[in-house]
Amino acid sequence: MLCKTDVDFEHHINNFINIVSKSPRELVRLFDVLVREYDVKYAQENHIQHLSNDDFQDAIESYIKNVVWTVYDRKNLSEILRLGMQRFINKDVQTAFKISDQGARNRIRNWISAGAVRQAGTTAGESETGGKPANVYTISDPRISIMLERSLYDRDALIVEAVVDDE
Numbered sequence: 001m002l003c004k005t006d007v008d009f010e011h012h013i014n015n016f017i018n019i020v021s022k023s024p025r026e027l028v029r030l031f032d033v034l035v036r037e038y039d040v041k042y043a044q045e046n047h048i049q050h051l052s053n054d055d056f057q058d059a060i061e062s063y064i065k066n067v068v069w070t071v072y073d074r075k076n077l078s079e080i081l082r083l084g085m086q087r088f089i090n091k092d093v094q095t096a097f098k099i100s101d102q103g104a105r106n107r108i109r110n111w112i113s114a115g116a117v118r119q120a121g122t123t124a125g126e127s128e129t130g131g132k133p134a135n136v137y138t139i140s141d142p143r144i145s146i147m148l149e150r151s152l153y154d155r156d157a158l159i160v161e162a163v164v165d166d167e
Contacts, residue, residue, distance in 0.1 A: 003051040012056040019060060019142050029067070034059035064143050065152050076114050077144070078159040079107060086145060089123060089134040108137060116141055 003009050020026035034051075037059050042049040069077065083096050093104035111117035118140040122133040139145045147153055 001050055004053075007051060007053055007056075009051075012053075015056075016060075019064075019146065021142065026067075030059065030063045033063040033066075037062055060146065061150065061152055064147050068141075068143050068147055071141075072114055072116055072144075075159050076111055076116060080111060080116055080139065080144060081148060081153055081155075082158055084148065086148065087120060087136055087138045089136055091134065112137075116144055 016027060016030050020030055034056065038049075038051065038055055041055070041058075079097070083093060085092060090101060090104045090108065093099070093107055094101060097104070097107070099107075108117065112119070116139065117137050120136045120138040122135055124133060139148065
């Protein structure tokens with residue numbers, strides 16, 4: 001038996017597959033992290049330990065902390081994490097970085113080009129008279145979503161400059 005009896009192995013495997021966006025290479029990498037974390041944690045044990053739910057979660061967190069920074073440009077990832085939202089509109093980016101509408105559009109375009117963010121739809125106009133609908137964006141990489149949800153980053157290490165880029 002590989003796992004403790006209360007562990008839903010199939011659930012964890014499906015979760016791993018979703019986290020790595022169905023990439024076989026990344027799946028192997030994540031399993032490698034699981035095995036390494038297991039080895040470190042239980043190296044001094046005198047009896048065999050079976051994988052627990054915590055072991056799977058620890059592997060996910062370790063994998064994400066080490067991999068995401070190598071996948072995305074540090075500036076883009078820092079900006080997304082500083083924004084701190086899974087779903088957002090242009091106005092949220094303007095407010096968070098104290099930049100213009102055009103500057104926010106440029107940042108969002110960069111994040112989309114990097115594959116970290118995608119458009120998820122639109123909202124109704126903001127005023128009672130209708131107004132222009134706003135595009136809604138969401139984080140497209142589940143690794144960034146988990147990193148954000150679980151605060152798996154050092155806020156002080158993020159790139160903090162928020163230059164107004166009104167090109």
